[in-house]
Amino acid sequence: MQQSAFTKKLMHWNEVDNNRPMPWKGETDPYKIWLSEIILQQTQVKQGWGYYERFISNFPTVQDLAAAKDEAVFKLWEGLGYYNRCKNLLTSARFITKELNGKFPNTYDDIVGLKGVGPYTAAAIASFAFNLPYAVVDGNVFRVLARVFGIDTAIDSTKGKQQFTKLANKVLDTNQPGIYNQAIMDFGATMCKPFAPQCHICPLQSTCVGYQKGSVNLLPIKEKVLTKKSRWLYYFVIECGGKTLVHKRTANDIWQSLYEFYVLEANEQQDWTKTQVQQWFQQQLNVSDVALISVSPLQKQQLTHQLIKGQFISVKIDAIPKTLAHYEWVNNSDIHTLAFPKFINQYLETPTAQGQLF
DNA sequence: AATGCGGGGGT
DNA sequence: ACCCCAGCATT
CATH class of the missing domain: 1.10.340.30 (Hypothetical protein; domain 2)
Structure with a gap:
């Protein structure tokens, strides 16, 4: 030819x-x-x-x-x-x-x-x-x-x-x-x-x-327009007896197959004072004895279709609460073997970003 | 046909 | 801020 x-x-x-x-x-x-x-x-x-x-x-x-x-x-x-x-x-x-x-x-x-x-x-x-x-x-x-x-x-x-x-x-x-x-x-x-x-x-x-x-x-020409949305993800890093609560994301959503901590998704920004954290644990997990360690500053991550904002609330509890479906307790020494999204690794890898300590 | 999926890098 | 990158699966 x-x-x-x-x-x-x-x-x-x-x-x-x-x-x-x-x-x-x-x-x-x-x-x-x-x-x-x-x-x-x-x-x-x-x-x-x-x-x-x-x-x-x-x-x-x-x-x-x-x-x-x-x-x-x-x-x-x-x-x-x-x-x-x-x-x-x-x-x-x-x-x-x-x-x-x-x-x-x-x-x-x-x-x-x-x-x-x-x-x-x-x-x-x-x-x-x-x-x-x-x-x-x-x-x-x-x-x-x-x-x-x-x-x-x-x-x-x-x-x-x-x-x-x-x-x-x-x-x-x-x-x-x-x-x-x-x-x-x-x-x-x-x-x-x-x-x-x-x-x-x-x-x-x-x-x-x-x-x-x-x-x-x-050139070249593209005709489709990108739509973006904002989400707020509040992560509770819950530690109990040397273990931390994690979850493998499976939903039809971002970060499928990666791990995350206990998450609360909201449609708008929320404040987390010590009292609010304690109330939330009482209501959600029926846990009354919560030691609040720290609340991180607001973190952001820009994805192609989404802007993720959120905070990390680190706590310690004395007794493992009721069984949580799809969540598991992992030894702290094994956390590093799991793959996390960048949004979470930013928090894990930057101690100075832990924010207000309690 | 339309939508959604990450994170890095350039302008 | 916005665009692009050795695209693809799902609905």
């Missing part, structure tokens, strides 16, 4: 000007490629780099990952966000190990059937590990193609996804799909950047429709 001018120029740039090292570059082990791609979903290379190295070091093979304890894997993922990626990673590692005898699937259809693997990740694995001709379509590819070909179809619409996927596969270098896919993403990340693209030294300048029309900084 004849290559487009775009493809030729991109591949030439890749040969002479692309110097972007990454720990998984040139890797051919499908397990390692898969792991790197899951880590990199909606995550910048710089942020995922260290996580990849720690995962490979701890779990060199898919069998090692499949055999690991859930908590250990989540602890390693802690801080990376989008925790369902980690849950699906474990599900797929165990599926490959048990159902496929450890043999990683080697067709696009079988790869895309894995939990946590969608069109982008399947194309990446298929091309990098098996040299199959599937074009990746990620944020970089949307941006590069929208600008170079001057396409103003919204990339977050069904029509846009179809249009860009079709074009991406049309300009794919089918002789070396892996190298091409790596090249277009590197090009998007280093030259055709979201902000301050390097048009003045770009080898595609003369054929770039966006550059000719002066619309580079308007």
Whole structure:
């Protein structure tokens, strides 16, 4: 098949000007490629780099990952966000190990059937590990193609996804799909950047429709608007006999599979005086003897769709109250083996943020 | 088709 | 403040 001018120029740039090292570059082990791609979903290379190295070091093979304890894997993922990626990673590692005898699937259809693997990740694995001709379509590819070909179809619409996927596969270098896919993403990340693209030294300048029309900084188009909401989470860090009360989040909500302390969610800000804490414990847990240790200052955490605000109220009690469904008492020395959201780790790791002591 | 999921980094 | 990042699952 004849290559487009775009493809030729991109591949030439890749040969002479692309110097972007990454720990998984040139890797051919499908397990390692898969792991790197899951880590990199909606995550910048710089942020995922260290996580990849720690995962490979701890779990060199898919069998090692499949055999690991859930908590250990989540602890390693802690801080990376989008925790369902980690849950699906474990599900797929165990599926490959048990159902496929450890043999990683080697067709696009079988790869895309894995939990946590969608069109982008399947194309990446298929091309990098098996040299199959599937074009990746990620944020970089949307941006590069929208600008170079001057396409103003919204990339977050069904029509846009179809249009860009079709074009991406049309300009794919089918002789070396892996190298091409790596090249277009590197090009998007280093030259055709979201902000301050390097048009003045770009080898595609003369054929770039966006550059000719002066619309580079308007592309790509998105049509959906982000809505945000505020939540107040009040955490009671309850200690009793060297143990602390924790809960694994399971609800259809943020931080699924991570741990938290006893939580009270409110629709608005609340004050926590010593009297109010004592009243709350009496009403909620039927505990009357509460030693209030500290109340933290107001803490905030900005998520993509939510602004989390809240405080940490640390107390000690003498006797374990009535059984609390879905909560468990964990030895204080074991708390560090559990994965917590950043909102909670901020509190745990910053003693000075404990606030008012009682 | 629409919604929601984290945390880091840039402007 | 707002946007983006090697997207995906769910409804």
